[in-house]
Amino acid sequence: MQLTKIRCRYYAAAAGVLLSMSSINVSAQTGNQAWVTDELSTYVRSGPTDGYRIIGTLNAGEQVDVLETSGNYTRVRNSEGNAVWVLSDELQQTPSAIEQLPALEQQVEELTAELDGINDAWEERVSSMTETLEVRERRIAELEASNQELDSQSERSRQQVRALQARLETQEEDLLMRYFMYGGGVAGAGLLVGLIVPHLPRRRKKRDRWF
Template sequence: MGLGITGSLMLGVSAPTASAAEDHWVSDALTTFVRSGPTDGYRIVGTVEAGQPVELLEVQNDYSKIRTDSGDVVWLPSSELQKTQSVNARVPTLSAKVKSLTSRLDGIDQEWETRVADMKVGLETRQARIEELEQASNSQSSELAEARDKMGRMQALLDTQKQDLLVRYFMYGGGVAGAGLLVGLIVPHLPRRKKKRHGFL
């Protein structure tokens, strides 16, 4: 069974121990020598690569009996085994995860840039609409001010015409009154015609 990365497996027992075959990994030491038996007295028969997956067959004293990928059955110090996959073995998996995360981040960045661009266009559209409304409001305000000014001028002209009319009315009324007074003064002094007496020659 495959296991994750942790510390080295420390296996030390005083008597031979039989166990079911388990997946282990050689620790990340640069070189791990393997022997033909479970003690330092047995001859070295080769090496295994750091991070290489092996099958644990048996533990005896400070040594573990393993089967390599090539099928060789050898012994190595238990301290050189670990239950977790080595860093070197996990590099391809980690690289794939990094690549996947990078791709996702690139997608998120692209999506965010698209959303920001859309928001920018929306803001520019709203700003243009606001400016258009402001221009229309300013134009209406200008027209309103012009209409009020024109109304003020017309009101002033009307007031002037009313004043002129009143002056003319008073002048006309005064003229009529003056003429009537003059007639009243003149008429009494006009000579009267003598009435003819009827029946006398």
């Protein structure tokens, strides 16, 4: 009985020493926030050592308010308002993926909408460029067809000019031949007259006699 009392006093004294030492290492961190790591859900205890009993769990990615730190444990307040102790290594200073997911989804939606707008603008621009290109191609085709028609008309005109020139040359040759023939006929007739006239008998003139 006496030994039991001594042991109880010893344990009480040791607990007092441990509590006093832990109180020296405790640093108040009120107003800070932390998040449970995304990899796992963690157990929480009623005190800052492994010797304290487990009183619940914190979900992975859950946001908590940091109250104080003692050794390897941190005292936090969960979403239900309960103050519990959790291993400091199982907390992180950046928002969890679960917390960031809505913001990331919003950013994805905004980027998707922006990309859709860029895509629509680009498609409209490409469509406009395609229409402009088609108009230019049609205009080029029309000009080429018109050019071919003008070439055909020019060739027909050249052929007509050559035909007229050939006809004119033929008419000039015919006219020149006629002139030659007419001139030759006149010259021949004159020559013939010149040859015949000297051989014609001359008429004698009668002399008038007064007595």
